[in-house]
Amino acid sequence: MLRVVVADDHAFFREMLARSLREEGIDVVAEAGDVPSLNDAVARHEPDVAVIDVRMPPNGTTDGLEAAVELRARRPHLATLVLSAHKETAHLAALLDRGRARSVGYLLKDRVSKVAEFAAAVRDVAAGRYVVDRDVVSAMVANRSSRITHLTPREVEVLAVMAEGLSNAAIGKRLQLEQRGVEAHIRNIFVKLDLPEAPDYNRRVQAVLRYLQSPPRR
Amino acid sequence: MTSRVGSLWVVLLAAAVAALGVVTTGIAAGAPNADPVRLTLHAASGALYLAAGLITHSRRPTSAIGLLMIAVSAGFFAEDLQLSPVPWIHTIGELTIAGSSGFLVHLALAFPTGRISSTVGRVLMWVAYTTMVVRGVLNALFTDWQRHAAENAAGLLLIVHSDTISTISKNGAHAVTVLVAGAMLLVLLHRWRHARPLLRSLLMPVIILMLAVAFVSVLGTTLNVDMALHDSLLRVYDVVFLLLPIGFLTGMVRLHLGRSAVMRLLQQVPEAETPKQLQNLLIRTMHDPSLQIAVRTGDGLVDVNDLPLDPDSRSITPLKTPADFDPAVLVHDPLLHVNQEVLDAVATAADLHLRNQEMATRLARQLKEVESSRTRIVEAADAERKHIEKNLHDGAQQYFLGAITGIRVAQRRLPVDPQAANDVLDEVAAKLTEAHEKVRELAKGLHPAIITNAGLVAALEALVAEQRLAADQDTLLVLNAPQLDRLDEHIAVTAYYVTAEAVTNALKHAAAKTITIDAARERDLLTVRIIDDGRGGADPARKGMIGIADRVAAIGGTLRVHSPVGSGTVIEAILPIPSDREENISHAQSRSG
Numbered sequence: 129m130l131r132v133v134v135a136d137d138h139a140f141f142r143e144m145l146a147r148s149l150r151e152e153g154i155d156v157v158a159e160a161g162d163v164p165s166l167n168d169a170v171a172r173h174e175p176d177v178a179v180i181d182v183r184m185p186p187n188g189t190t191d192g193l194e195a196a197v198e199l200r201a202r203r204p205h206l207a208t209l210v211l212s213a214h215k216e217t218a219h220l221a222a223l224l225d226r227g228r229a230r231s232v233g234y235l236l237k238d239r240v241s242k243v244a245e246f247a248a249a250v251r252d253v254a255a256g257r258y259v260v261d262r263d264v265v266s267a268m269v270a271n272r273s274s275r276i277t278h279l280t281p282r283e284v285e286v287l288a289v290m291a292e293g294l295s296n297a298a299i300g301k302r303l304q305l306e307q308r309g310v311e312a313h314i315r316n317i318f319v320k321l322d323l324p325e326a327p328d329y330n331r332r333v334q335a336v337l338r339y340l341q342s343p344p345r346r
Numbered sequence: 347m348t349s350r351v352g353s354l355w356v357v358l359l360a361a362a363v364a365a366l367g368v369v370t371t372g373i374a375a376g377a378p379n380a381d382p383v384r385l386t387l388h389a390a391s392g393a394l395y396l397a398a399g400l401i402t403h404s405r406r407p408t409s410a411i412g413l414l415m416i417a418v419s420a421g422f423f424a425e426d427l428q429l430s431p432v433p434w435i436h437t438i439g440e441l442t443i444a445g446s447s448g449f450l451v452h453l454a455l456a457f458p459t460g461r462i463s464s465t466v467g468r469v470l471m472w473v474a475y476t477t478m479v480v481r482g483v484l485n486a487l488f489t490d491w492q493r494h495a496a497e498n499a500a501g502l503l504l505i506v507h508s509d510t511i512s513t514i515s516k517n518g519a520h521a522v523t524v525l526v527a528g529a530m531l532l533v534l535l536h537r538w539r540h541a542r543p544l545l546r547s548l549l550m551p552v553i554i555l556m557l558a559v560a561f562v563s564v565l566g567t568t569l570n571v572d573m574a575l576h577d578s579l580l581r582v583y584d585v586v587f588l589l590l591p592i593g594f595l596t597g598m599v600r601l602h603l604g605r606s607a608v609m610r611l612l613q614q615v616p617e618a619e620t621p622k623q624l625q626n627l628l629i630r631t632m633h634d635p636s637l638q639i640a641v642r643t644g645d646g647l648v649d650v651n652d653l654p655l656d657p658d659s660r661s662i663t664p665l666k667t668p669a670d671f672d673p674a675v676l677v678h679d680p681l682l683h684v685n686q687e688v689l690d691a692v693a694t695a696a697d698l699h700l701r702n703q704e705m706a707t708r709l710a711r712q713l714k715e716v717e718s719s720r721t722r723i724v725e726a727a728d729a730e731r732k733h734i735e736k737n738l739h740d741g742a743q744q745y746f747l748g749a750i751t752g753i754r755v756a757q758r759r760l761p762v763d764p765q766a767a768n769d770v771l772d773e774v775a776a777k778l779t780e781a782h783e784k785v786r787e788l789a790k791g792l793h794p795a796i797i798t799n800a801g802l803v804a805a806l807e808a809l810v811a812e813q814r815l816a817a818d819q820d821t822l823l824v825l826n827a828p829q830l831d832r833l834d835e836h837i838a839v840t841a842y843y844v845t846a847e848a849v850t851n852a853l854k855h856a857a858a859k860t861i862t863i864d865a866a867r868e869r870d871l872l873t874v875r876i877i878d879d880g881r882g883g884a885d886p887a888r889k890g891m892i893g894i895a896d897r898v899a900a901i902g903g904t905l906r907v908h909s910p911v912g913s914g915t916v917i918e919a920i921l922p923i924p925s926d927r928e929e930n931i932s933h934a935q936s937r938s939g
Contacts, residue, residue: 138744140777144751147770151755183739213739237743241750243758 129153130254133169135160135192136181136211145179145240152247162186163195170199170206176254181237182212182219193219200232207231207253211240215267220260221340224333233259258293258333265291268340278320286313291336353407356416360400363420367392370426377429387584388426394588395419398595405602409684410460412598414453415591421445421478428491428498436499440486447523448478451530454556458548458597459684467533474526481519488512524563531560542660543635544679548597555593558586600633601681603688607631611692615699621650624699628676628692636660637678639696647675663689665697674700719896726893737788745781749774794842802838803827806845806865813849820859823849827865833872837921840897841865841874844905847894848876848917856880856915870925875918884909884917894919 132154136142139161146156158169162185170178178199184192196208200223210233212219220234233253239261240246249259269288279287289299300310314332321338323331371389374380396419403412421442428439451474455467462468490507491498534556538549562583611631618624625639640647640655647655647662661680664673676696682689752774759767789795797805810825833841845863852858858880865874885891886907898905903921 136744138740138748140773141744141748141751144748144755144774148751148755151758188736188740213743237747240747241754243751243754 129155130177130251131155131157131173131175132177132179132250133158133160133166133173133175134179135163135166135169135184135195137161137184138181141240148240148243149179149247149250152243154247154250163191166192166195167199170203175206177207177209177250179209179211179250182210182216190219193222197222207233207256209233209235209250209253209259211235211237212264213237215261215264217264217268217340220264220268221337224258224337224340230258231256234264235259235261236263252293260292260336262292265289279317283313283317283320286310287317287335287339290314290317290332291339353403356400356403356407356413360396360416363396363416363423364393366420367396367423370423370429373430373435374426383581384584387581387588388422391584391588391591392419392422394591395422398591398598401595402598402602405598405604406460406684408460409598409602410456411453411458411594414449414456414460415594417449418446418453418591421447421449431499433499433502436491437486437502440489440491440501440503441482443485444478444481444519444523448475451475451526453594454530454552455533457552457594458545458601459681464533466529470526470529470533473522477519477522477526481515484511484515488515527556527560527563531556542679542681544601544633544681547633548601551593551596552590555586555590559583559590562586602685603631608688608691608695612695615695618699619703621700621703624696625650628696632678632682632689632692634679634682637676637682639700640675640677642673642675647677663693665693665700719899722892723896723900726896734788734792737784741784741788742781745777745784749778749781752777794839797838797842798835802830802833802841802865805838805842806863809842809846809849810863813853816853821853822860824860824862825865826863830865830867830872833867834924836901837872837923840894840901840903840921841872841919843897844874844894844917844919845876847890848878848915851884851888851890852876852878852880852915856882856884858914867923870923872921872923873918874921875916877914877916879914881911882909882913882915883911884915 132149134142134146134149134156136145142159142161146159149156157173157175160166160169166178166180166184169175178196180192180196182190182193184195193210193212196210199206200208208223208231210219210223212234213236215236223232223234231253233249235246235249239249252259265288268291269284285303286299286305289302294302296307296310296314299305300307303310305313314335317335318331321335323334323338325331367389371385374385374388375382395415399412399415399417399419401412402409402415406412422445424439424442424445426439428436428443430436430439448471452462452471455462455471462471486501486503487505488508488511490501490504492500493507531553534549534553538546538553541549562579565579608631611627614627615624618627621639625637628639629635629637638649638655640649640657642648642664645654647657649655655677657677659680660677661683663676663678665675674697676693678689752770756767756770756774759770794805796808806825806827810823814821814823845865849861849863852861856878858878861876861878863874863876865872867873884907886895891907895905898919898921901921903919906918906920907915908918909915
């Protein structure tokens with residue numbers, strides 16, 4: 129069974145989150161209300177996944193996010209799923225730092241109430257995939273100027289769906305494109321964003337990251 | 347009127363003296379062995395005294411100095427009358443042989459005020475006048491000038507020629523004049539030594555010229571010099587004597603400022619940016635280096651550099667500052683009082699300027715206060731929003747998300763384990779009740795809705811009721827508020843916050859046993875007063891206090907905090923209620939908007 133640590137400072141929300149995961153057959157081995165107890169729980173239980181809220185004590189700013197970044201650096205085998213109350217794309221960039229995008233997820237907190245979908249996302253990151261909230265991706269696309277990256281509107285669409293972590297087949301299905309069309313668009317995106325040769329998966333994350341790091345729209 | 351008549355009289359006198367000058371110069375020129383250079387110098391001297399006298403008189407008609415100068419001129423010209431071949435004119439000349447000496451001594455001693463203040467000076471003056479008259483009379487009675495030269499006219503008053511009397515008279519008068527002149531110089535030097543800078547600067551040219559005259563006279567009379575040297579010494583004497591009226595005139599013009607100097611001052615005053623610059627300008631204008639601008643404080647006078655100032659024996663002219671300004675004064679040489687109206691004009695100019703600057707400083711200070719209060723209001727609003735956001739995010743949102751998730755969990759449980767589903771829903775319901783309470787609290791903190799719904803009095807009653815519950819059993823809260831007409835909501839809310847802050851402070855920080863709240867409207871003023879018997883010493887710099895002070899200031903009210911340590915606190919807010927007309931306008935605006 130998948131073993132998960134849940135970290136959020138709001139007790140009631142955390143408890144309901146843990147219950148919904150258990151309802152879906154996921155073993156919540158520990159709950160943490162702040163960053164030190166999260167680190168303790170991870171060290172003691174060595175879970176498969178840590179679900180972490182961005183805003184947590186002691187500072188109540190981005191302590192949870194920073195803890196997640198640190199855990200990812202320290203524990204390559206730990207999958208992390210970060211929850212945010214806001215569509216903050218800068219947090220995503222922090223999580224995708226250096227393009228290592230295995231076993232990471234960034235979802236809006238609202239998604240928790242869709243119990244089955246949320247449990248699926250936890251399983252996805254545990255399986256090594258990366259999951260990004262659609263609304264966060266939309267915000268990211270809306271905030272960037274495509275002129276700077278010279279992407280066509282269609283390519284931006286493809287990149288956005290790619291940023292959610294979808295496979296080529298899933299992208300084609302969502303955008304009603306032929307498989308070959310999707311591949312062509314993705315190649316163009318790689319060229320336009322000037323991405324070096326690398327395994328396909330890494331390049332996809334690099335593309336998202338490069339896009340995130342381009343100047344925001346004025 | 348009198349001064350104009352007086353002036354006319356002086357002009358006529360001056361015309362007569364000028365005519366006398368023309369006549370005597372003509373007589374002297376007609377005399378045998380007339381020296382044209384000496385003649386010119388003589389005429390110029392007399393004319394210069396006359397002109398200086400007229401100018402001085404026009405500047406300062408009430409001062410004796412102008413008339414004395416004219417008198418010197420007249421006496422000076424009259425001395426040459428004895429050269430006339432006409433007997434009666436010659437006789438006048440005999441009487442006025444020492445015609446200018448008395449006036450000259452008087453002038454030198456009375457300069458620059460026109461009055462001789464020392465007894466020694468007055469004695470010297472009378473000795474000089476007496477000598478002048480006695481010498482003239484003795485000359486007329488006992489000296490036959492035809493014995494000196496046949497072409498001289500015969501004196502009409504001649505009784506008998508007496509060489510003895512003539513010699514004694516001449517030498518005696520000479521000796522007395524030398525003594526008087528010496529004493530006069532000593533008096534002047536003494537005055538100079540004890541004078542302030544202004545008087546020194548006025549006396550300086552006169553003293554130097556008189557010293558030169560004395561030096562030359564002593565050289566000429568005491569040393570037995572030969573004829574040629576005697577003549578050139580006489581020339582020097584004449585030139586120096588010629589310069590004397592210029593020395594007097596310079597001093598008088600410096601002391602008695604003309605209209606143009608005052609006008610120039612008025613033009614330059616706005617350029618002075620600091621009291622120190624203004625002070626320098628006044629020093630330059632009034633020629634008084636001892637002049638200072640000062641402010642009267644509890645500890646005495648303070649100068650422009652905020653240092654204590656000792657007026658010594660200088661005069662103090664107060665400026666007409668309004669009651670709420672620090673009383674400013676001019677400290678200056680008392681000599682400036684001879685020129686009272688100019689001093690008054692200068693004081694008024696200085697006063698206007700200082701007042702202007704004080705106003706500008708106050709305005710700048712008020713503007714700064716408005717700016718910082720505006721900043722504080724914005725910051726307080728931002729802090730409040732941040733607080734609300736945090737409350738909504740950490741409170742309400744988490745409850746809602748938890749509740750939704752809980753309901754979903756319960757839905758899944760329901761077919762399998764209804765009891766477990768029910769437990770979850772119970773928990774959700776309990777938490778939602780908690781959330782509801784928190785949101786209600788939060789909303790009340792944003793705006794006391796009861797003011798809008800039921801008015802200020804009801805809001806204050808609710809506040810008191812709530813605080814009674816929160817406070818110790820033995821704290822007494824008293825509310826005296828008559829039914830107030832419907833108030834402008836800004837004013838009601840401000841009054842409410844002032845009361846809430848004051849009551850909170852009284853309970854939390856002052857440990858008050860009795861708190862009395864008075865709210866009353868008198869015409870267009872709403873007064874809220876909160877009195878407690880706590881330990882006092884309320885800090886007006888506390889954030890809450892600054893917050894309400896800003897609120898009160900923002901609607902044009904005043905907040906007073908009286909909180910002596912150990913004897914309770916009185917906080918009073920007086921809030922202006924806009925007139926009906928303004929209210930109508932604002933209502934009309936809110937309807938249209």
